[in-house]
Amino acid sequence: xxxPKQERAVRTKQLILHAAAEVFDxxxxxxxxxxxxxxxxxxxxxxxxxxxxxxxxxxxxxxVNQAEGLKLxxxxxxxxxxxDITLHLAHELQRNVLLRAGVRLAVEQEESGLNEYxxxxxxxxxxxxxxxxxxxxxxxxxxxDEAEFxxxxxxxxxxxxxxxxxxxxxxxxxxxxxxxxxxxxxxLAPGEVRERLVVGVERGETPV
Amino acid sequence: xxxPKQERAVRTKQLILHAAAEVFDxxxxxxxxxxxxxxxxxxxxxxxxxxxxxxxxxxxxxxVNQAEGLKLxxxxxxxxxxxDITLHLAHELQRNVLLRAGVRLAVEQEESGLNEYxxxxxxxxxxxxxxxxxxxxxxxxxxxDEAEFxxxxxxxxxxxxxxxxxxxxxxxxxxxxxxxxxxxxxxLAPGEVRERLVVGVERGETPV
Numbered sequence: 001x002x003x004p005k006q007e008r009a010v011r012t013k014q015l016i017l018h019a020a021a022e023v024f025d026x027x028x029x030x031x032x033x034x035x036x037x038x039x040x041x042x043x044x045x046x047x048x049x050x051x052x053x054x055x056x057x058x059x060x061x062x063x064v065n066q067a068e069g070l071k072l073x074x075x076x077x078x079x080x081x082x083x084d085i086t087l088h089l090a091h092e093l094q095r096n097v098l099l100r101a102g103v104r105l106a107v108e109q110e111e112s113g114l115n116e117y118x119x120x121x122x123x124x125x126x127x128x129x130x131x132x133x134x135x136x137x138x139x140x141x142x143x144x145d146e147a148e149f150x151x152x153x154x155x156x157x158x159x160x161x162x163x164x165x166x167x168x169x170x171x172x173x174x175x176x177x178x179x180x181x182x183x184x185x186x187x188l189a190p191g192e193v194r195e196r197l198v199v200g201v202e203r204g205e206t207p208v
Numbered sequence: 209x210x211x212p213k214q215e216r217a218v219r220t221k222q223l224i225l226h227a228a229a230e231v232f233d234x235x236x237x238x239x240x241x242x243x244x245x246x247x248x249x250x251x252x253x254x255x256x257x258x259x260x261x262x263x264x265x266x267x268x269x270x271x272v273n274q275a276e277g278l279k280l281x282x283x284x285x286x287x288x289x290x291x292d293i294t295l296h297l298a299h300e301l302q303r304n305v306l307l308r309a310g311v312r313l314a315v316e317q318e319e320s321g322l323n324e325y326x327x328x329x330x331x332x333x334x335x336x337x338x339x340x341x342x343x344x345x346x347x348x349x350x351x352x353d354e355a356e357f358x359x360x361x362x363x364x365x366x367x368x369x370x371x372x373x374x375x376x377x378x379x380x381x382x383x384x385x386x387x388x389x390x391x392x393x394x395x396l397a398p399g400e401v402r403e404r405l406v407v408g409v410e411r412g413e414t415p416v
Contacts, residue, residue: 028319030238108316109374111236117374144391151371152364152391155384159367163359166317166325176363183352183360186395 013051016041017065018098020058025101029059029112056112059105063116066102071208072126079139079189080197082130083181086157087204090173093161107162120158124150139193149188156180174201221259224249225273226306228266233309237267237320264320267313271324274310279416280334287347287397288405290338291389294365295412298381301369315370328366332358347401357396364388382409 019041023032034055038048052058070092073084093100105112106119127150134140160180164173181199189197227249231240242263246256260266278300281292301308313320314327335358342348368388372381389407397405 028238028316030236030319104318106374107370108236108319110312111238111316111319115374117371120371120374148387149391151384152368152388155368155371155388156360156364157367158370159365160360160363162315162366162370163325163328163363166314166323166328176359179356180360180363183357183395184391187391187393 009050012043012047016043016048016051017058017061019043020052021062021098021101024059024062024105025097029055029105029108032059034058056114059112060114060116062098063102063105063114063119064122066099066106066119067122067126068098070096070099073206073208078130078134078137079193082127082134082153083197083199084203085126085130086153086177086181087174087199087201088208089157089204090161090170090177090201091204093173094170103158103161107158120154123154127153134189139189141188141190144188153184156184174204177201177204217258220251220255224251224256224259225266225269227251228260229270229306229309232267232270232313233305237263237313237316240267242266264322267320268322268324270306271310271313271322271327272330274307274314274327275330275334276306278304278307281414281416286338286342286345287401290335290342290361291405291407292411293334293338294361294385294389295382295407295409296416297365297412298369298378298385298409299412301381302378311366311369315366328362331362335361342397347397349396349398352396361392364392382412385409385412 016037020032020037023037023040027036032055034045034048037058038045041048052061073081073088075081089099093103102119105114106116109115124147128146131140131146131150135146140146157177157180160176161170161173164170164176178199178201185194185197185199224245228240228245231245231248235244240263242253242256245266246253249256260269281289281296283289297307301311310327313322314324317323332355336354339348339352339354339358343354348354365385365388368384369378369381372378372384386407386409393402393405393407
């Protein structure tokens with residue numbers, strides 16, 4: 001049996017979340033007001049408070065749902081997929097407002113005082129999963145600690161996108177991520193595995 | 209001949225800059241007011257406007273002067289010095305307010321709209337200089353592009369400190385920087401050079 005009321009509630013929640021992402025992306029945490037989000041969503045205060053208690057609550061939702069609806073490369077498996085995911089994210093940050101706002105709010109957390117580390121852990125988990133596959137496929141050097149490397153990769157990606165944002169509004173982010181891999185791969189994979197990998201910016205351009 | 213008026217002006221400027229750093233460090237760009245900075249400095253609006261035109265101007269000064277007074281390791285030369293500098297910075301970020309505020313404002317530039325990339329270029333230049341020394345000493349792999357690696361290192365350091373701030377208020381930053389080096393060094397230096405390098409958190413604890 002269809003449940004139209006519940007469906008409508010889910011739709012409204014999504015609408016408000018995406019309107020919040022748009023405003024946070026443009027104005028940051030301090031510069032965003034609930035009024036502006038409601039105007040953008042074409043929604044009422046009552047509808048919003050049913051789903052989100054406060055601006056802080058909305059910001060947290062944007063941070064933790066930043067990857068919602070994101071389609072990440074699933075093929076091929078292993079190290080090439082990990083490389084492809086980071087290059088895909090580099091492109092996606094240029095056009096996906098929810099991801100961009102979530103990343104901005106995660107980086108600028110001193111501003112909001114949210115202290116929401118879970119989204120970094122989520123990304124570490126995503127990367128870790130592919131590193132585990134790479135390990136099974138014999139693509140990693142014996143001295144690599146998969147959990148540690150996943151943390152290093154999330155941190156390096158985060159700083160790279162911060163600098164690319166200031167320098168070129170992220171236009172050069174794919175090139176910067178390719179540069180990062182150039183120096184991370186020798187510590188991660190043996191030479192014969194690296195020879196087979198493709199680390200070009202075009203790896204992020206293909207629709208998933 | 210002494211010039212007491214000029215000396216007083218320089219002292220006042222420093223006083224206001226450091227007060228601004230303290231307030232920006234605590235409250236971020238949006239949360240900081242000129243009034244609060246003047247209260248902290250025990251200074252007047254007239255004195256401030258003689259040196260800084262606006263809050264934006266003050267924030268820019270904190271960003272570009274973030275390394276003022278910072279004593280970085282100068283011995284030994286080459287790759288060990290580069291490693292030592294990053295570990296020293298990891299410790300320094302825990303206690304040096306001007307550096308911390310400058311880094312925070314540089315990372316949160318979407319908030320202020322400052323678009324001040326020069327401080328990243330300055331750090332790239334600092335790291336690059338030591339990489340050039342390392343190259344002369346035969347410590348780098350032939351395929352390393354010193355300018356590119358310097359950019360990768362600044363970006364990776366930046367993201368690492370963002371995550372460490374959220375996770376532990378930077379208490380674990382030295383360990384995280386040591387992890388970063390574990391995966392960057394194989395792409396940077398030949399095995400025999402890496403064997404001689406010490407990449408322990410204690411490298412950042414020694415006073416310079």
